Amino acid sequence: MPHLTVQYSQNLDHDVDMKEFCSVMSVAMQQTGVFPLAGIRVRAHPMPQYCVADGHSKNAFVDMVLRMGEGRSDATKSEVGAFLMARAEAVFAPLLADPYFALSLEIVTISKPFSWKTNSIHARINAPSVKGENS
Numbered sequence: 001m002p003h004l005t006v007q008y009s010q011n012l013d014h015d016v017d018m019k020e021f022c023s024v025m026s027v028a029m030q031q032t033g034v035f036p037l038a039g040i041r042v043r044a045h046p047m048p049q050y051c052v053a054d055g056h057s058k059n060a061f062v063d064m065v066l067r068m069g070e071g072r073s074d075a076t077k078s079e080v081g082a083f084l085m086a087r088a089e090a091v092f093a094p095l096l097a098d099p100y101f102a103l104s105l106e107i108v109t110i111s112k113p114f115s116w117k118t119n120s121i122h123a124r125i126n127a128p129s130v131k132g133e134n135s
C-alpha cells in the first residue's frame with residue numbers, strides 16, 4: 001500500500017494538529033489519482049528525542065517518507081512528490097515563516113518481489129455501494 005509515514009519533533013504538538021495533517025495528506029494522495037484509495041495509509045510519529053541543526057530549543061522538523069509500489073514513471077513520482085510537498089508547505093506555512101523549521105519528503109519505491117500485502121478494504125470500497133454500508 002502507499003504509505004506516507006511522518007516523523008516529527010515532539011515540540012510541534014503544541015502548534016500543529018497532526019491528526020488533521022494526516023487527513024490533509026490523505027486527501028492530497030487521493031487527489032493525485034495515482035493511488036488506490038483502499039491502499040492509502042498516512043500516519044505520524046512524534047519523536048521525543050531529537051537534535052535539529054544548532055540545537056536551538058525552538059528548532060523543529062517534519063520528515064515524510066512516501067513508500068509506493070513499482071510501476072510509476074520518474075515523471076509521475078516527481079509530480080506526486082511536488083504536489084504533496086506543496087500541500088505540506090501550505091499547512092506549515094506559519095512555521096516556515098520562522099527560522100526554526102525543517103520540512104522534507106522522500107519517495108521510496110517498494111520492491112515487488114520483496115514485499116507482501118493483503119488488504120480486505122479494497123473489496124469493500126470497490127464493491128457496488130449498498131446504502132449506508134460504505135460510510
Ligand SMILES: O=C(O)C/C(=C\C=C(/O)C(=O)O)C(=O)O
Pocket residue numbers: 001002034035036038039040067068069070110115117118119122
Ligand atoms: O503496490 C504497492 O505495494 C503499494 C500500492 C498499493 C497497495 C495496495 O493497494 C494495497 O496494499 O492494498 C501503491 O499503489 O503504490
